[in-house]
Amino acid sequence: MANLTPGPLLLEIKGYRPLGFRDAELAWPRRSVPKSGLWHSDPVTILCYHTVERDWRSTLAVTPEAFSEHCAWLARRRVVPLEEAIERIDRLGRLPRGVTALTFDDGFAGLYEHAWPVLSHFGLPATVFLVAQTLSPEGRAVDWAPTSPPGAGTLHLDQVLEMQAAGIAFGSHSYAHLDLINLDADECERDLRESRRLLEDLLKRSVPYLAYPRGLHNETVHHAAEAAGFSHAFSLPEGPEEVTSYAIPRAVIIPGNGVTTLRFKTSRLYLPFRRTPLWPALRAVARKVGLGLHLDQSHTGRTLPRTSRPRNRMRR
DSSP: OOOOSOOGGGTTGGGOOOTTOOGGGGSOOSSOSTTTOOOOSSEEEEEEEOEEOSSOOSTTEEOHHHHHHHHHHHTTSEEOOHHHHHHHOOTTSEEETTEEEEEEEEOBTHIIIIIHHHHHHHTOOOEEEEOGGGGSSSOOOOOSOTTSOTTOOBOOHHHHHHHHHTTOEEEEOOSSOOOGGGSOHHHHHHHHHHHHHHHHHHHTSOOOEEEOGGGOOOHHHHHHHHHTTOSEEEEOOSSOOOOBTTBEEEEEOOTTOOHHHHHHHTSTTHHHHHTSTHHHHHHHHHHHTTOHHHHOOTTTOOOOOGGGSOOOOOOO
16 A cells, blocks of 8 residues: 655645635635525535546556545545535535545446456445437447557446446536637537437436536536536646636546555545646646656546636536
């Protein structure tokens, strides 16, 4: 098991309080404005994996050995289903201390062979966001992931149904994994609506949750997600981003993230720290010394200009 003591790379972050944060922002009232849904202090965050593969050389894949170490550590905390996490996140998108939730984007085939058995062994709930077109009669090749190896595949419907029967939840990762911000409002709504329709037809249950492809979103995308019938949507922010029902942040886990990094990314400090001027500086230093892969998540998402951020708050 990896050493759980943060090393110099984390700049002795344990005692650090992000710039500009007041005590009140770290101790949000348990029940304030009913529509905010942001009531808890001492939070951690929702995690985002992509796949678990032994032989991939990709920023999307962690090894089975690393994933097992992660799950062994997480099992000593409290991992909750995503619907419970939504009820408990605070105004910065974080969960109460000792609590986290697990999500997986894209629905890669390696989840069935390498991730699901480990999740089952430790009794950990998880939600997988599927690219709906991969389950359609015409199917879809994995052309959205340039770092995946040739022939990379996604889950088959029988595997999805088997995992669902065992307790794994599923959501939408859009219909075709397009960059939603490049679609007009009608195209975006049509893509998202069709993804939800197909998944609900196949899974025989409601699909209220969406994860944006590559974490890309703006207010037009939020309106399209709501119009398509989704109640909540999840992002992968690279910088300051208002938390709303349609912009719930997650922390992505990538190759090189050991248990020490996992501990930092699930801590109450991680999301606030990413909002400060120290984060770009730390990431630049990490890249120079060859550790950029351990910290950087720009391969999956990027923050849009402040003017594109939504005004609607997290709702109940």
